[in-house]
Amino acid sequence: MEQLYFLAQVIVAVALGAVVGWQRERQGKPAGPRTYALVSGGAALFTVLSMNAFIVGENARVASQIVIGIGFLGAGLIFHKGNHVENLTTAAGLWLTAAVGMAVGVGYYILAVGSTLTALLVLTLNDRGLKKISKD
Numbered sequence: 001m002e003q004l005y006f007l008a009q010v011i012v013a014v015a016l017g018a019v020v021g022w023q024r025e026r027q028g029k030p031a032g033p034r035t036y037a038l039v040s041g042g043a044a045l046f047t048v049l050s051m052n053a054f055i056v057g058e059n060a061r062v063a064s065q066i067v068i069g070i071g072f073l074g075a076g077l078i079f080h081k082g083n084h085v086e087n088l089t090t091a092a093g094l095w096l097t098a099a100v101g102m103a104v105g106v107g108y109y110i111l112a113v114g115s116t117l118t119a120l121l122v123l124t125l126n127d128r129g130l131k132k133i134s135k136d
Helices: 004-026 033-053 059-077 089-106 109-135
Strands: 079-081 084-086
Touching: 004 033, 004 089, 004 109, 033 059, 033 089, 059 089, 089 109
Parallel strands: none
Antiparallel strands: 079 084
16 A cells, blocks of 8 residues: 555656646757656655665665756756757756655655746746847
8 A cells, every 4th residue: 555655656746747848848848748757757756765665864865866867867958059058947947857756755745846836937937038038
């Protein structure tokens, strides 16, 4: 029964990650719902495992490795074209989505949902408001 609860946590993380990915896909960005969902779900799964399957005290090691691994994944997305940097927001979004997955993994659902909504707000403001300001 406990493992069904853990599976539900991963499913919640996948859904929250997909929401952020859906917004990015609508903007024509390279990583969409599947990528964000898998990153968030993977982070949740690693977190659930670290909280329940390892020796007490080792949990932080797993969490730190998630952060490092996602940083590596994000770095592979970022590239330069002359003086222009591309996919930086995508990399940051994946990093945040991994944190959302970790929050779900430890049972902090309000924090996870609130962080997802905040990310959507930031991405929407950027897409609508800040681009207009930067064009002026």
